Amino acid sequence: MANVVVVGAQWGDEGKGKIVDWLSERADVIARFQGGHNAGHTLVIDGTVFKLSLLPSGIVRPGKLSVIGNGVVLDPWHLVSEIEKLRGQGVEITPETLMIAENAPLILPIHGELDRARESANSIAKIGTTGRGIGPAYEDKVGRRSIRVADLADDATLELRVDRALVHHDALRKGLGLEPVDRDRLLADLRAIAPAVLDYAAPVWKVLNEARRGGKRILFEGAQGALLDIDFGTYPYVTSSNVIAGQAATGTGIGPGSIDFVLGIVKAYTTRVGEGPFPAELTDEIGQRLGERGHEFGTVTGRKRRCGWFDAVLVRQTCATSGVNGIALTKLDVLDGFETLKICTGYELDGEMLDHLPTAADRQARCTPVYEEMPGWSESTEGARSWADLPANAIKYVRRVEELIGCPVALLSTSPERDDTILVTDPFAD
Ligand code: IMP
DSSP states (O other): OOOOEEEESSSSSSHHHHHHHHHHHHHEEEEEEEEEEEOOOOEEEEEEEEEEEOGGGEEESTEEEEEOOTTTBOOOOHHHHHHHHHTTTTTOOOOTTTTEETOOOBBBBBHHHHHHHHHHTTTTTTTOSSSSSSHHHHHHHHHTTTOOOGGGHHHHHHHHHHHHHHHHHHHHHHHHHHHHHHHHHHHHHHHHHHHHHHHEEEEEEHHHHHHHHHOOOEEEEEEGGGGGGGTTTTSSSOOOSSOOOTTTHHHOOOOOGGOOEEEEESSSEEEEEESSSOOBBBSHHHHHHHHHTOOBOOOOOBOOOOOOOOEHHHHHHHHHTTTTTTEEOOOOGGGTSSEEEEEEEEEETTTEESSOOSHHHHHHOOOOEEEEEEEOSSSTTTTTOOOTSOOOHHHHHHHHHHHHTTTOOEEOSSSTTTOOOOESSOTTOO
16 A cells, blocks of 8 residues: 655645645545644635644545654644634544644743744844744754653653753743743643643554554655755754655654655745745746745745745755655646746856755855746646646646656646646555
8 A cells, every 4th residue: 555755845835735635535544744833734625725734634534544743843732722723614623533642742832932032032043933933842852851742641740841841941041031931830731731632642653553554545744845854954944853755754653664655745936935045036026926926925924935946956856855756746827927937957156067955055155046948838727637738838847847856747736726636646556
């Protein structure tokens, strides 16, 4: 049976929501393996709009098991409010349909506070985060002072964990000019929220391995994009988790051999939110036009996204680091009506041609994109459901993208509607 990992192959916002929803209909289990409520996935099902940040997309589909893996950082208060909101929209959520890894670390209010304090206090440290405490929560995980889901079940352990975390946080807060943490309040808040989280706590690694052995189809739902990966992204302007496909294994407790297909989600042009390098960025009216046509505003923060031409260098790189077997190309229709299109095929650095983004920040900053020009198309590609519906130049563009990134198109998405999809290879096919 095929298990599929979906990852964003750029800086996030590639349109994963629709593709994941499309695939989740064919899956039995849908698992998140990294990130937290910094993600924003919009699903439109039979005219109803569902906005998800933390819960796996499968949650809106009856009869599916949704799983939050240990690689996710979990804000328990956000969890409860997202569940309540979905219930208000008629979605049934029970311990049979949602399971949360007992070893997932929690995001506490002090993490959000620290994230925002750092972002506003010092322009040198500014990353342009979503302000949701993601980075500080992962810091505590590797610093071995997290409070994890299982800790909520035993009061003595919870107190110990809180004290362990506060030794670090109070010292840090003092340096930042913040008040010490109100220990009793934090403990009281955690005790109050504990039952609502523990209802869903499970040994997720075991559940997933049993599902796999039972021939169930598992969809691993990535958040953000590979260029925001803590190791392979544009560090330090990245998120604090591994985003690439390998994380699906470590972030849930399933062996790497259980992953049969990696689907990279790729937008037909490039966007990023927040700070950091972006070689093919367009600050002119073309960038403006891409942003307007593509409705490029952040789902979580509402920030305007930076836009640029398709950067084949970056996607070739992310397809390699995630072992992408096929891509889902999204938002091709945003390119409708351009007389000519450009694709970044390499970088020039100090008179030398590069076929990858260098690691050193100063070298990244000095890279100038080398473009190839292609004729555009005037016809609309929106809603196309077969290759025959596409103008010849649009097909040429897609073929050139495949060639340059060294990876075939498995799916082509031509509008936010789920049926406006051209299927080339079914990732779930045996
Ligand atoms: P953090 O994940 O909140 O720490 O933010 C770190 C960086 O990742 C910032 O540049 C954010 O804008 C970016 N980021 C985090 N989540 C997303 C997402 O879901 N889509 C796009 N960018 C994101």
